[in-house]
Amino acid sequence: MPTPSHGQARTTNHHYVWETTVLNIPALRWGKPYESMEVDDVVHFITGEPIAKVSQANGGLLQRDMRKAAQARAALRDIPCDDLIERVKKAGELYLNATLPLGDGTQSPDEFAHMQSASTGLPEHMCKANMQKNFFVLSHMDQMLEALTRGLDLNILSRGFGVEDRGVVVSYQAQSPAVGLVLPSNSPGVHTLWLPVIPMQIGLVLKPGPQEPWTPYRMTAAFTEAGIPPEAISIYPGGADVGAAVLASCERSMIFGGTPTVERYRGDPRVQAHGPGFSKILLGDDIVDDWEQYIDLMADSIYLNSGRGCINCSGIWASRHTKEIAAALAERLGPVPVLPPDDPNAGLAAFTIPGVAPAVWQQIEAGMKEDGVTDMTSQYGPRLEEKERCAYLRPVIAHCESPDNALAKAEYMFPFATVVQCPQDKMLAAIGPTLVCSAITEDESFQRELTDATHIDRLNVGPIPTIKLDWLQPHEGNIVEFLFRARAYQIPEERLAQAR
């Protein structure tokens, strides 16, 4: 039976046209397709036309399936970790380059980028760049796992215990046969976080974001084609009840959301909550007079990937020259125009959910009215651009005379940053939780304080953009430590040899 050909792009100078047949995408219950009676239309953010109809699961269905989660891990444990790593690498190639099955049709890499752009508002070239990131992680999986496990023999994860070369018995116990993921719609970059799960022989329970079903399904198709057992992966698109069921049913889950979500799950060992990053660049007193040298680094940290990531910089902190820095950043970023999503120069993503961009802009405008806050980008034209079915926010740079200004700690899903005037000796007490901190300073005393600051997750010491990630290092907690618990495991001497 011929598979429906579902996409053909046609781009003109003024119009962006995509002719498409709507794909029907089922839920996946441990690899088995399940067509629900409830479907969600994923629509193109410009035309409003449906791109796919995605079957919606219900919470109870997921909870029932979780009874079989042990089978997912069992199927993966039948395959040695090294073999799984090779298959995952192959999956990376397929994900990047192959036309793969999707629902009742197929999807080429270009179609993937187009569909992801069409539903999330992210420009297509950024979707393609995100594909490269996922590919990089998959193709370097052996190095990543070696780094994250600090060189542990992965068979020890498989078996639950073993003897290291130094003759010490170690045991790592899987805390859940499958890990649940409640994924967002607005940030395709987050998927790199769950890619190492399968080669550690842990199953996946994915709840895609409503506008971004593409990566979970494409990655699953690539995994399956590469020989990962289908019964190791479930995908449950659905509403809030499905997200709640993921968190209730999986002993280990990751959820992506706003600050309230992060607060809600703080201290819950079963849940790793990923929220806003509030990533920052701190300019030390020793280098701040040379701030012009770092303006590219600052602008890139704010603007690249449309400022959507939690690793994008939302605050530049310095003790002096802050107004000049803010003016220079505004001059650089303020004129950035709204361009169609297929334009290779498009730097801004659309807000595709009605009402969000105006609400964000309203909040920012309110913040700008506070004493000590200056809108540095106002001279570069209106920031809010509303279209028929979506809206854009052009880059905003604000200057804050004090860390006490409310905007000083704000973060939004577009290129937005405040330049905050703050004495260096007050900075660490004032910055608040910070996912990525790029501290540009040679001051060893300041560096020591930064290293010890527990509210900073990823620390870059030196002129490193916040968005430059070393994939071989942990991100918001080491996933190996999240999924496996190190514990004591004693066995008689004669069995030690077998465990080597």
Added chain:
Amino acid sequence: MSSTEQASAADVEAAAKQAREALDAHAHEIVQWHFHPSSGCPFWLEYAQKLKFDPLKEIRTFDDLKKFEPFQDEWLRGGPVRRWVPKGLADQPVYVFETGGTTGVPKSRIAMNDFRTDYELFSATLPEEYFPRGANWLMLGPSGPRRLRLAVEHLAQYRGGICFCIDLDPRWVIKLIKKGWMEHLEAYKQHCVDQAVTILGAGHDIKCMFTTPKMLEALALELEKQGTSIHDAGITGIFSGGTEFTPQWTRFATEELLEGTYMTPTYGNTLMGLACSKPVTAEENYKISYYAPQPRAVLEIVDFENSDQVVGYGETGRVKLTTLTKEFFVPGFLERDEGEREPPYIKYPWDGVSGVRPFHELAEATTVGVY
């Protein structure tokens, strides 16, 4: 297929005409009762003083009820509750049932026998095979000042059984959801389910139950965890209700939770009573169509902008409820639900509603608790 379902369009049309005549007569009779100084309740008698028409003279048919402004359920908040008691029934023992009340003053509705009448009528729709007479019941649903608790117990007794009840406070459930105390929510749900499992395993010969979709799901999953099931626990018939009763959920329950145990969805509330559903089948894609117990209550699906205008069959509108009993008169109340208008069929020869869900303009503010 039963003979009733094989009825011709002409049969349905004739039955619908007859039902409409009965409804017109009933509407007239009920208005006469509620607005006559000798039998009406203080609320309506006082209300009539402000009207520019005389209900006793001008309300002759069901359509004439449009002369009243839509009923505001806010009128039901606060006392004195006796203002709702018709003089003609003043010597009867009075119940008060509440709705809402998670915060603030709940809405109250008085009742004497309506709940018994409604559930006796509902009893006649239950298939004997799955709801055997004499069987005992489990009520795993909202308790406290709610009509459902007493109504289900009466249903069980009316059918010759005894009803076991679990305490379930929906106001606490909604409070837990609003506070985001999901662990407490789970613990409370488990607390209720544990009690149900204990009762079911205690040798009481329980074969029938009322429960909500969420509690049914939780009970089924718990029983499954214990190596048994709803069916193996002896339950043969379930009646359930709530706007979460979607075709997909019904399919899921039928295919994966019930193992042949019969389940009938219902739609109801304190104001209306109980709307029964047309049999729900896989052949009809688990479509759920509800029919009110006319002429005691009437469901209309009306235009979102004009509540006097019913929408076409199959079209979407807001659910409008009219209650016409001697105990309580509600002339057109706009429910917090919407759905599609369904045509009459021979068993219920009047309009029904399918696809019931929270009214889209209010849905975001609606917290669905145990339902």
